[in-house]
Amino acid sequence: MTETTTLQVDLGSRSYPIHIGTGLLDQPRLITDHLPARRVMVVTNETVAPHYLDRVLASLDGREAHSVVLPDGERFKSLETAMRVYDALIEHRFDRGSAIVALGGGVIGDLAGFVAATWQRGVRYLQVPTTLLAQVDSSVGGKTAVNHPGGKNMIGAFHQPRCVIADMDTLDTLPDRELRAGLAEVIKYGLIRDADFLTWLEANMPALLARDKAALAEAVERSCRHKAAVVAEDELEAGQRALLNLGHTFGHAIETHTGYGAWLHGEAVAAGMVMAGWMSMRQGWLSEADFHRLEAILSTAGLPVAPPAMESERFRELMAVDKKVQDGRLRLVLLRALGDAVVTDAFDPAALEATLDHYCASPE
Numbered sequence: 001m002t003e004t005t006t007l008q009v010d011l012g013s014r015s016y017p018i019h020i021g022t023g024l025l026d027q028p029r030l031i032t033d034h035l036p037a038r039r040v041m042v043v044t045n046e047t048v049a050p051h052y053l054d055r056v057l058a059s060l061d062g063r064e065a066h067s068v069v070l071p072d073g074e075r076f077k078s079l080e081t082a083m084r085v086y087d088a089l090i091e092h093r094f095d096r097g098s099a100i101v102a103l104g105g106g107v108i109g110d111l112a113g114f115v116a117a118t119w120q121r122g123v124r125y126l127q128v129p130t131t132l133l134a135q136v137d138s139s140v141g142g143k144t145a146v147n148h149p150g151g152k153n154m155i156g157a158f159h160q161p162r163c164v165i166a167d168m169d170t171l172d173t174l175p176d177r178e179l180r181a182g183l184a185e186v187i188k189y190g191l192i193r194d195a196d197f198l199t200w201l202e203a204n205m206p207a208l209l210a211r212d213k214a215a216l217a218e219a220v221e222r223s224c225r226h227k228a229a230v231v232a233e234d235e236l237e238a239g240q241r242a243l244l245n246l247g248h249t250f251g252h253a254i255e256t257h258t259g260y261g262a263w264l265h266g267e268a269v270a271a272g273m274v275m276a277g278w279m280s281m282r283q284g285w286l287s288e289a290d291f292h293r294l295e296a297i298l299s300t301a302g303l304p305v306a307p308p309a310m311e312s313e314r315f316r317e318l319m320a321v322d323k324k325v326q327d328g329r330l331r332l333v334l335l336r337a338l339g340d341a342v343v344t345d346a347f348d349p350a351a352l353e354a355t356l357d358h359y360c361a362s363p364e
């Protein structure tokens with residue numbers, strides 16, 4: 001077991017710790033200390049359960065622990081799947097004092113968090129993220145949701161976890177493609193608010209892709225510091241939190257268009273960040289050299305730098321339901337420089353049209 005780093009998400013009475021380290025799943029009482037509930041439901045999926053469920057259940061010794069093992073995949077981040085968890089909660093008489101543990105990647109975290117937010121109008125829950133993406137982003141900040149067939153994360157709530165336990169050892173079993181998808185959200189923090197981190201990521205990309213534990217731990221910790229700081233400033237996305245959405249307006253359109261799953265969230269966000277970067281360059285905000293740097297780091301991380309074949313009209317249609325639309329006006333996260341992002345509706349519409357023309361397939 002190595003050192004554990006603990007960060008804090010400062011939200012007054014709803015503050016909570018993020019523990020990052022190795023061997024955490026085998027530490028007795030780490031979960032129960034943060035979840036003083038008699039009944040606990042562990043929500044996980046069929047891929048994660050064989051690796052980690054027994055250890056989490058063992059750590060809940062002394063509690064009445066149950067588990068629900070869901071099918072795996074973004075397409076199961078739905079109300080129908082949430083209903084399976086509600087069914088288990090009813091069956092085992094879960095009351096307001098009961099608690100939920102989300103064990104898995106962002107799909108499980110978002111769905112279990114949504115169930116926790118809505119079960120009897122809100123019960124406690126804890127995040128045990130097991131993908132890089134979930135450790136650096138989705139487990140922190142309390143955005144919970146399920147998808148609608150017509151739009152990503154359309155049905156959700158803000159509901160903060162009581163604690164985040166990121167055991168880096170769980171990344172040992174993560175497929176390479178999923179590791180790369182997680183790197184997209186790590187790179188995002190550099191692009192929106194930390195040019196030095198971006199330089200560090202460029203230098204350390206080979207180590208990260210080779211799963212060097214120290215490099216991964218530093219990437220997780222620096223990412224969580226950024227996420228915690230943004231969330232503490234603007235929990236409910238009244239302003240600056242929207243910067244965490246860089247690439248997501250384009251990316252969510254890609255995920256919805258491709259039916260939730262063909263493109264991983266991180267892959268869609270990577271292509272979306274390239275599109276946002278290209279548009280920022282077209283606006284005259286980002287230099288050509290910096291755009292190429294953005295494209296290069298994503299490409300070195302093995303991520304897509306262009307969307308799938310999609311007509312521009314389909315992008316327009318899907319982007320129109322983005323949650324950042326205000327009074328019918330689309331707001332986008334664009335870059336003024338690397339490490340300096342802005343959320344704005346004051347973009348040149350011609351720059352958006354040029355971006356869609358540049359990246360989209362023409363209708364047959």
Ligand SMILES: NC(=O)c1ccc[n+]([C@@H]2O[C@H](COP(=O)([O-])OP(=O)(O)OC[C@H]3O[C@@H](n4cnc5c(N)ncnc54)[C@H](O)[C@@H]3O)[C@@H](O)[C@H]2O)c1
Pocket residue numbers: 045047048051072073074077104105106107108110130131132133134137138139140141142143144153170171172173174175178181182265266
């Ligand atoms: N709430 C937020 O703030 C937030 C932030 C970013 C992303 N998200 C959401 O997160 C989701 C994406 O999360 P994700 O990338 O973790 O995808 P995911 O949850 O689908 O996990 C990726 C894959 O890895 C498997 N897996 C998980 N842990 C594993 C492990 N340790 N070993 C082996 N396999 C493992 C999963 O079963 C799945 O097949 C999207 O729905 C996205 O919208 C939410």
Ligand SMILES: O=C(O)C(=O)C[C@@H](O)[C@H](O)[C@H](O)COP(=O)(O)O
Pocket residue numbers: 137141143152153185237241242244245248323
């Ligand atoms: O925490 C946030 O805020 C984010 O925007 C993080 C994103 O990486 C994440 O994908 C989030 O789920 C997107 O939220 P949404 O509000 O655009 O659905």
Ligand SMILES: [Zn+2]
Pocket residue numbers: 137185248265269
């Ligand atoms: Zn995201």
